[in-house]
Amino acid sequence: MPEAGKQPSRGYRPSMLGRLKKDKWLYILLLPGLLYFIVFKYVPMWGVLLAFKNFQPYTGFLKSEWVGLEHFQLFFANPEFFMLLRNTLLLSLYNLVFFFPAPIVLAILMNEVRFALFKRTVQTMIYVPHFISMVIVASMTYVFLTTAGGPVNDVLEQYIGRKIEFLATPEWFKPLIIMQTIWKECGWGTIIFLAALAGVDMEQYEAATMDGANRWKQIWHITLPAVRSTIVILLILRMGSILENGFEQIYLMLNPLNRQAAEVFDTYVYMMGITQGAFSYSTAVGLFKSLIGVVLVVGANYLAKRFGQSGLY
Amino acid sequence: MAKHYNTVSGRVFDTANYIVLSVCALAAVLPFIFVISGSFATDAELTQRTVFLIPRTFSLAAYEFIFSTNTIMKSIGVSLFIATFGTLVNLFFTVTMAYPLARRNLMGRNIVLNLVIFSMLFSGGMIPTYLVIRELGMLDSYWALIIPGAISAFNLIIIKNFFQELPPGLEEAARIDGCTELGLLWRIVLPLSKPVLATFALFYAVGHWNDFFTALLYINDPQKWPLQVLLRQIVLLSQAAAGDINAMDPSFVKPPDQSIKMAVIVVGTVPILLVYPFLQKHFAKGVLIGSIKG
Numbered sequence: 138m139p140e141a142g143k144q145p146s147r148g149y150r151p152s153m154l155g156r157l158k159k160d161k162w163l164y165i166l167l168l169p170g171l172l173y174f175i176v177f178k179y180v181p182m183w184g185v186l187l188a189f190k191n192f193q194p195y196t197g198f199l200k201s202e203w204v205g206l207e208h209f210q211l212f213f214a215n216p217e218f219f220m221l222l223r224n225t226l227l228l229s230l231y232n233l234v235f236f237f238p239a240p241i242v243l244a245i246l247m248n249e250v251r252f253a254l255f256k257r258t259v260q261t262m263i264y265v266p267h268f269i270s271m272v273i274v275a276s277m278t279y280v281f282l283t284t285a286g287g288p289v290n291d292v293l294e295q296y297i298g299r300k301i302e303f304l305a306t307p308e309w310f311k312p313l314i315i316m317q318t319i320w321k322e323c324g325w326g327t328i329i330f331l332a333a334l335a336g337v338d339m340e341q342y343e344a345a346t347m348d349g350a351n352r353w354k355q356i357w358h359i360t361l362p363a364v365r366s367t368i369v370i371l372l373i374l375r376m377g378s379i380l381e382n383g384f385e386q387i388y389l390m391l392n393p394l395n396r397q398a399a400e401v402f403d404t405y406v407y408m409m410g411i412t413q414g415a416f417s418y419s420t421a422v423g424l425f426k427s428l429i430g431v432v433l434v435v436g437a438n439y440l441a442k443r444f445g446q447s448g449l450y
Numbered sequence: 451m452a453k454h455y456n457t458v459s460g461r462v463f464d465t466a467n468y469i470v471l472s473v474c475a476l477a478a479v480l481p482f483i484f485v486i487s488g489s490f491a492t493d494a495e496l497t498q499r500t501v502f503l504i505p506r507t508f509s510l511a512a513y514e515f516i517f518s519t520n521t522i523m524k525s526i527g528v529s530l531f532i533a534t535f536g537t538l539v540n541l542f543f544t545v546t547m548a549y550p551l552a553r554r555n556l557m558g559r560n561i562v563l564n565l566v567i568f569s570m571l572f573s574g575g576m577i578p579t580y581l582v583i584r585e586l587g588m589l590d591s592y593w594a595l596i597i598p599g600a601i602s603a604f605n606l607i608i609i610k611n612f613f614q615e616l617p618p619g620l621e622e623a624a625r626i627d628g629c630t631e632l633g634l635l636w637r638i639v640l641p642l643s644k645p646v647l648a649t650f651a652l653f654y655a656v657g658h659w660n661d662f663f664t665a666l667l668y669i670n671d672p673q674k675w676p677l678q679v680l681l682r683q684i685v686l687l688s689q690a691a692a693g694d695i696n697a698m699d700p701s702f703v704k705p706p707d708q709s710i711k712m713a714v715i716v717v718g719t720v721p722i723l724l725v726y727p728f729l730q731k732h733f734a735k736g737v738l739i740g741s742i743k744g
Binding site: 153156157160162163164166167169170171173174176177178179180181182183184185187198243246247249250255258259261262263264265266268269270271272273275276277279280281286288320323324351352377384385388389403406407410411416419420423424426427430431434 | 457459460463464467468470471472474475476477478479481482484485488496497542543544546547549550551553556557562565566569571572573574575576577578579580581582586597598600601606630631632635656659660661662663666667678679681682685686708711712714715718719722725726729730
């Protein structure tokens, strides 16, 4: 809400105190939110210094001794480091290859539908899984795939004569995660692309038809360029979270039998920090992860700009 | 619009397209329909028939069991409380912060906005946040499920942008009529923002109902578990008894039957299904409102 009309000219600019006083109610309103961000976002940012200390619960944060990069060295020397890095990167890569294009394709297909009622029905149905909790998604996966009376394994036993331990085999872990993600978020992901496509001028399609472009050519030359900048922005955002694979989902599907393929940085931080109490060490792991994330966002944004896209900022 | 609808290749494309989209739509909802119907079947039928949409035997046993346990009922209560009270807290914090930030000439506005945006890019991470919550004495208290997530930076910015787009003439007129700052917010801005606020209220409420991570981190006392955490115990770990302190349900000691697991899944989802029609009307608009302009 821009302030109405009377912008004071430079000479009559009210003093700082005057402006504070004039807007005092606004500042009072701002206060709770500001406090929230300071306490729950910025104090923890300061708390990452723990990674360079040896935190002892008795001595507290301030009095704990500095140890420099010791925790980082420990982490990089740990053979688990490569397992974590591998799992994290592979999951992100599979996500990028199998999940990322799915909503784009789905949105383009939906954009080709003329029959409005059909389109709306499909939309209503594919959005539903987005609102269901990850626990429910994992629970349904368990109920369907368990070897103890799960329908999928019952059918498999009937037709191929054996059951498959989907939930306890490392090889199945990543495919399961990707399938869950596609099922849950693919439909929801179409929203932003459909919005971009709604802005396309219909005359472009008509003109293309006159020029003899078939449906595929129209999709290639009109529809795809219309969503290109959206795709770039989402890709940049993805880059930033390349080391984050969704804690809840992985944690829920993780068990001692598939751990080799399942443990990622986030779950490792939880296990070392919260359940085993190695606060400083796991803070270092978390910090390593966040820093790489920031570098990746900035880098991806720089690249996008170099290639003539608008980028994030 | 004259695409190639009437040529042969156009019709082939259309037919294939309708089939693909129908399959996607069914794939999205069928698993859930299986679980719902399974929850109403008897265990005998579940072991005999593998996949079905309509149970031959209709049984409410699974639900009778759920609603006779203390643990599950209690956690449903916790989740409902967190979803309603937590959402009110979310709206209060988000709106009071978004409103001043929507004023372009507020001194210090850009500093605060940059603080908010930076917090979306970089965070202290799980452990430092956990330690702050612990220092504040919030462990094992419901506050831990409400306050640490009081504002979503993303929602805040969208609501701020929406406020910013309201016609400035309204404000002028209200001021001439002697409206105070708080009166302006309460009587003019909020009523005009009802659809947006409803959308975000629903988003926040769904978030609270579905929240698992926060409770996993901050709530150790099984007596205080919200439904999603208990759900994991029952279905994924097959040990509901862990939460049943008073052990009123001896049958709960053995791993729960398939139909009970399914019924618990349904109970964990029903509120979303009830809310969905309301959500659906608003969300596409709500999500996109103000997200275009920075």
